[in-house]
Amino acid sequence: MTRRSFLRAAAGLGLAAAVGCRRRATQLETDRADMGHDAGEPKGVFRPGEVWLDTDGRPIQAHGGGVLFDRGTYYWFGENKDAQTHSGFLRRADVVGVNCYSSTDLYTWKNEGLVLPAAADDPSHDLHPSRVVERPKVIYNERTGSYVMWMHIDTSDYQYARTGVAVAKSPTGPYEYRGSFQPNGADSRDMTVFKDDDGAAYLFHASEWNKTMYIARLSDEYLTVTGEYTRNFVGESREAPAVFKHDGRYYCITSGCTGWAPNPAQCAVSESAMGPWEPQGNPCVGSAEQVATTFHSQSTFVLPVHGRDGAFILMLDRWNPSNLGDSRYVWLPIEFQGERLNVRWRDSWDLSVFD
Ligand code: DGJ
Secondary structure: OOHHHHHHHHHHHOHHHHHOOOOOOOOOHHHEOOOOOOOOOOOOOEOOOOEOEOOOOOEOOOEEEEEEEEOOEEEEEEEEOOOOEEOOOOOEEOOOEEEEEEEOOOOOOEEEEEEEEOOOOOOOOOOOOOOEEEEEEEEEEOOOOEEEEEEEEEOOOOOOOEEEEEEEOOOOOOOEEEEEEOHHHOOOOOEEEEEOOOOOEEEEEEEOOOOEEEEEEEOOOOOOEEEEEEEEOOOOOEEEEEEEEEOOEEEEEEEEOOOOOOOOOEEEEEOOOOOOOEEEEOOEEOOHHHHHHOOOOEEEEEEEOOOOOOOEEEEEEEOOOOOHHHOEEEEEEEEEEOOEEEEEOOOOEOHHHHO
16 A cells, blocks of 8 residues: 555544544543442443443443344444554554343343454454454344344455445354445445334445445345445545434434544434435534533444333443553433434433433
């Protein structure tokens, strides 16, 4: 890669800003707090930004994640970044694989293990530790009875820009990796998948060097794309899409492109999953700093709370670029003001906010 193409790639990824990120590094050992096991607390509690422990007492490793609700249980899938963070211009942690945690109450999470492990012995494999595996999301396909995982696959220089697919017969895997491709021939970095009520599913992926968000219809089996796609937020450089549906409308929350450094979120609403999208502005409510940095975090998923109409949790990552494995989870409730979304900071909260 020439220096010019390297700089172009980095600019597309917003990495220059990441280099200057001044977020204070935090100590895992000195800042431990679990999500809901405190003595005297009869129910769980979410503590955004603190270390969240699983039921074995270990820090949860599920970054850039998403949650699937399946037969009474929530499954949280995310990147295991418990590996060395490589310093330098393009920071990344070696690929360990995709972790899964299960919960029935959203507060206590049982480690179901590495459901898609790195391919440590094959340097040419998409899942080799030297590569990039980010933002895994799983949806269930009723027709095939399969759990289908989509994820961002890349080389360490973020030039490969593909999406990968893996399949399992159980939510907790093991997932069989089926390979990667550029959907509809377009480069693909940050992404999510959204499954609609009618079973149609869509891949949202940052494309055109992160300048434009593509929304691609998935095939009936969710294993590939159909060729039908739209270009959205053209030239606006949005990434980290988190999509959900409420009262017949589709909402898409995104971040800007500044690498691991936080930036302002934006929300858009649509009558159709494939757009066109009407901008709603920044959903964050709070101090100027909180609004400008999305509470020092970046969107990854919107989690619908099962059985509670209108209850949605915005899942965000608070990245720690100097030690990506010590990045934190920021989950906050979404409040509706008519069609508009509001997200406010809370030091701690529980599901009663939705009562
Ligand atoms: C921002 C993305 O949202 C992350 O998933 C990751 O790709 C970083 N950029 C890399 O700089």
